[in-house]
Amino acid sequence: MNTDEELLIARYLAGENVDEPLLDACRQNPALLKDLADFVATERLLQFNAVEDDLFVQEFEQKLKLEKEDSFTDQFNQKLKKQQESRFTFIKIAAVACMLILPLFLFKSSVAPAPKSMPIAKIAKSLGNSQYSAGSEVLAGLFTLETGYAEMTLKNGVQLTLEAPITLDFKNPDLIHLLKGNLVANVPKQAIGFTVLTPSSEIIDLGTEFAVGVNADGASEVHVILGEVKARGLKEKQFVNLYKDDARAFDVHHQMSIIESDPMRFRRSLPGQSPHDPNFLHWSFDDNAAITSASGKGFNPEEFPGELKAINNGTGPIYENGQFGKALFYNGKDAYVETSFKGISGNKPRTVAFWTKVPEDFTSRNGYGMISWGLHQKGAAWQISPNPAKKEGQIGRIRIGTMEAPVVGTTDLRDRRWHHIAVVMYGGEADTSTHILLYVDGKLENTSHKAVHRIDTILDNKNSRPLIFGRNMAFSTDDKNIRDKFFRGWLDEIFIFDAALNQEQIQNLMDTNSL
Missing domain, CATH: 2.60.120.1440 (Jelly Rolls)
Structure with missing residues (x-):
């Protein structure tokens, strides 16, 4: 370290604006970086508590005493003598000096x-x-x-x-x-x-x-x-x-x-290991009856059959051929299925997997209501549908909404072909932007729209809805305007798991209708 470099460092520590000359000096002399690190013990300074860590001050002062006396240590010690009345002020000066010097280490990397x-x-x-x-x-x-x-x-x-x-x-x-x-x-x-x-x-x-x-x-x-x-x-x-x-x-x-x-x-972490044999409920729609039964594990499926319903004397869902056995067609006007299953609550992990077929002429009036439960309140709902709202992404892409905080995919489902869908949420401090994954036909889906909101699916409010297929959870029988409240298309083999499935499990489910 030559005299000019020593002077630059001293001026820098004294608060003068010599950033660029000092950076240039480090470019020309990479060894200068080591000298800086030795003088101010950068990493330790950054970790220290500026209010209480007197041991740090003693060690730092001791380090200066052990260094070879030169222009830098002399000028730095002179500055310290002016601050002896306040150890806290000294600590701040030393820590700030390290913060300022730290960017220079970039050149250690780039050399x-x-x-x-x-x-x-x-x-x-x-x-x-x-x-x-x-x-x-x-x-x-x-x-x-x-x-x-x-x-x-x-x-x-x-x-x-x-x-x-x-x-x-x-x-x-x-x-x-x-x-x-x-x-x-x-x-x-x-x-x-x-x-x-x-x-x-x-x-x-x-x-x-x-x-x-x-x-x-x-x-x-x-x-x-x-x-x-x-x-x-x-x-x-x-x-x-x-x-x-x-x-x-x-x-x-x-x-x-x-x-x-x-x-x-931004996604900050990826899901952990998925349970090998998670609990689930399954509606196959193979009953060809007004009540469609549930099966499953870890729940009591006998308590959660689905009742086929219609409003205003409508026809209700219609049984047709599905991907596995029978499926239900929903006309987008009056047809839905209601269960007594409350759903998965709070920020607990979950996977909803099913087959769907969406007509080519699907419009914004036919959306929102594939599968839903929870409370129609921001962050408290859980509702899956083809996207019907242009402001939230492209029409006809898979959408998971928590009421005003949706995540929307990129695959257009409006081709009148069967597609396997899986919506996965892994638990913890869950957020729509970081804890939800979408899969279409076994492949992880890129998202075209991703809102940000905490997920807290509420089941115990008096206005909370149980699990419903084919109807917008915001719909009420007292609602005079029922347009835009029902899904139009086909649903088959709906599974709800109390765990976040991995891709291999989802692909097995798609291929074999089981894990």
Whole structure:
């Protein structure tokens, strides 16, 4: 470290705006980074409690005493002497100094890209794609995920959750380029300084969990879920510090703007292991009678038969040939089936799987009411249908709604052919954007619309609806306008599980009508 570098560091710690010259110095002399790390013990400073950790102060002061006396230590110690009246002020200065220096570690990563054959990460989980399986190694260089999701752990301990379609360029475990798509990074303390570059922004972790999204034209967003990051547009000189619930957008011109934090639209984790033999109820519609019986395991199916009904002296559902045995046709005007099963409550895991056939001329007046239960209140409903609302996505795609917070798929069901549908929700702090998966014909469905709202399906309110097939749960017999309240199409082999099934189980169900 030469005299000019020492002076730059001292000026930087003193609060002067010398970011760019210091960054240039680090580019030219990568060894300067090690000196900085040794002087200020960056990682330990970031983890310390600024109010109570006196031991940290003692250790930091001791470290300075052990360092070779030079211009840097001399000037830094002079600054400390001015602050001896307040140890808290000293701590703040030291911690801030480390925060400011930390972005320089980007160049430690960029100086030596990993060889293309070097393993960078290992797949922990894979969902809805055949490209990668658990345990697969990910090498340095380009990485693409065309469908589904993947979780991976980098060599430095960083955990990434990826949502397809996504393209990454792994430079090394500390530096990745996100070219398009969405990811969530969970960074442990030993990997502080982990950096994500996008076509429009640069994000440097300071010990946190954050989400990054890049659209097709290269514009990007960062949302801080926990902790802190530094971020800037690629053409901007200064970084800004972002904390929990902060978010920024970067346009194609690399200009940064403040946006509302919306981390729940990013998938933060994948489902765990599915139960091998979950409880379920099953309506086959093979009775050819006014009451259709239920079967199942773990429930008492005899208590939950379905009664075929109609309003205004209508004809009600009609038995026709189905995918397995008989099915029921619903005319979109007056026909539905009602059971006494209350449904799955709260944020408990669940899977609803069934066969459906939707006519080509299905319109927005024929939707909302395939399968539903719960309370017609935001977040408290559970209702599956072909999408009837243009404002929420394309018409005729599978839709799961929790009342004003839908998730809509991309496959057009309006072809008068049988399609197998599965709607999976895994439990916990469940949200529509992160805890729901859609499958069409055994394949994980990309979503065209994904709202954000907590899921809390309410069963015990006096206005809660039991499980109904073919009718909008918002419909009341006192409702004078019954148009748009009934599903038109066919339903067959409805299963409701009290667990989140995996893709293999769903495909078995589709192929054999059993797990």
